[in-house]
Amino acid sequence: MRVTVGHRPITGFAEEYRLQQSRYPMTPAGWQPVHTVYVPADRFSADTVATWGGQALELLEAHLPGPDELAEVFGVSADLAPGVHRRLLAKLEAEPVEDLRIDFEDGYGVRPDDEDGHAEQAAAAVVAMHEEGRLPRRWGLRVKSFADADPERSVRTLDGFLTEVVGRIGALPPGFALTFPKVLMENYLGQFSAFLEDLEKGLGLGPLRFEIQVEAPQTLPFLRADLAGGRLAAAHFGVFDYTAAIGLPPHEQRLDHPACDHARHVMQTAFAGTGIELSDGSLAAAPASSATADVRALWRRHAQLVRHSLAHGFYQGWDMHPSHLVSRFATVYAFHLATYDSYTARVAAWEQQRQVEGVMDEPATVKTLVTALSRARSALGDFTGNPA
Template identity: 45%
Template sequence: MGQGQQEQVATSLAGAVSEEISASLAPVDAELERRYPGDPGTRQPVHTVYVPGDAFASDTIRSWGEKALAALDEHAPDAASFAAVLGLSDDLAEPVYARVRAKLEHEPIEDLRVDFEDGYGPRPDAEEDETAARAARLIAEAYKNGTAAPYMGIRMKCMEAAVRDRGIRTLDVFLTGLMAAGGLPEGLVLTLPKVTYAEQVTAFVRLLEAFEKAHGLDSGRLGFEIQIETSQSILATDGTATVARMIQAAEGRATGLHYGTFDYSACLGVSAAYQASDHPAADHAKAIMQVAAAGTGVRVSDGSTNVLPIGPRAKVHDAWRLHYGLTRRALARAYYQGWDMHPGHIPTRYAAVFAFYREGFEQAAGRLARYAGRVGGDVMDEPATAKALSGYLLRGLDCGALDIAEVARLTGLTRADLEGYAAPRRGDLTVSTK
């Protein structure tokens, strides 16, 4: 048969068969769209900084940046010394150091949570009321004058009986204060800690619904993060994954799952000296969280280290190496966000993030360019891999590790092109172009 001859196409099934199958699967199609909408495509901060409610002030973000820069000036005053501490390669030393300093000057904190839970503790009601009202005023002012972090909000007390009423009131005072100051900012984030049962998530959803109704807000305007700090939040008494139930109980409002390193470790009986984000118990919990959240649009965040980079230079360098290593480890495991507890953690947070994206940039850009141009290479990439490659580049752009000009130069793609590859239609991921 000649190559130019047209093939004869024949079928055996009537069109009604396909129609009947599609009709039978329509409920499943709808369920897939509802439960697994995919990543929202919005920016995910690389970290969350927790500041106790009574310590939060109008200059907190600027102060953290200045303290972080001072730590660099004192303990790693140039690119070579910083690279030597962290083991950065020669080609990464200067660009990473320069970008870290620029980040600390212009956007030292990407996500800030004013803490009314463990970092704040029990206080007289009048004092917590006043602190919550002040937090609302300061956050509203920060968004108005351009000094806010991209994301800001509060962590209230949990939904357990002993502190439930206090937590609800603090949230009410805070949100009401924001509304009085001009409305809810786009970057608002709420964190619900110590969740052990899906019913607590459901109760929180009802609380947010009541607030939205009271102020005439669109249903679903208020979302929240779920903090995973107990064994019960991972595994239920019947052996099922509680965290998966929590995501569904949030009714589309859950935006993140945050791992609580020390509460969770203590819950499992891990001794204090071994409570860390790389403990096997932590890896197990985060793996369950990651699988439960996959495809739902809920993002997973790693926890923190409590080893502070303070004291003499040798001690600071040791703490920096630890934090840098833990952050790089988390990034390799696709935990793109973590917690930072001290201004001295910020330089190594950004150093780890920037190095992660810059060292793999050229390879990722080249692979995506070949995929987009349908050019063969030494790796046979699929649509799902193109999604991962574009997502990697977009995350690098969002945090400041990469510039759009250099990405465009190596890929030939615009940001809109990258976003298209990063968020394909569901069926597109099952069809290879190779």
């Protein structure tokens, strides 16, 4: 029997609950690219995506011709290898790049006499790709950091690029992404957001959101869901700047260093439930030569890092060489296909209130199973046939 006792009314709950839902929408995972391909602006053209795809296919055919070789190089089980190889071939032929970033920062360098021209050339290439239906599902550019003491150069490039694209097309093609690197001071976010607001008004654009790069320990303390007034779309980890900033020796600048694990876990903690996407960094290496042993050695190392990211809940990473496309997609496909059947069975068992091998999953685990299956279908895309 309940005994009612006097108490003060709970005031302000409805407003606080609305704030909770706004800040932590807990929305199901939608499509997120499995990688971002990073191309210096001076090397970018309308043929870049096709060139990368062609080079990746050549490497696949020369050094990974069939399922047996794939199983040996990537440690994929014999039953999964044929499906992974088939999907890998189809992916590289149809969509080798899911997310493209034209780089005007570290990969491009400081070129005050050239940057305006390269921004115009990059815009022209994007327009050509759009008109030919070859623009990746997500695409955009990385501007220079405000931390380099020249914010005017950063915003001038973005202004010139977008003005050219919108002027030629009449609108901004869907999928645009903007990367803001080296956010060492929280106020840089407000300053950059204010510029974006002015740019939106001047070009008649909808809200421009952006992703930040977490590249220094100074950034970790102010990671919050309300960063940049709702403009924040994603956070990407920058392994080389971060490991240099904390003083690691050069041979320890690697994605699977424990210090990088800590930074990524802080990012996960800060953005859990917010809908803000997370991406891991890159491997700054290419095959030492065209010899099969060297190409496969690169693939094995890259696959090891991709698996490390996936195991830590980072489902996207940066690729910096055509060879990385092979190891990226092969590892991602094998990762999701290895558990697809068992996850499906566990969800079905929970819905029917029965056990699988003596275990009844907790509701929180079932949510992660459903999310994992959704993420697997998203990553496998149209190249799956029947994923099960």
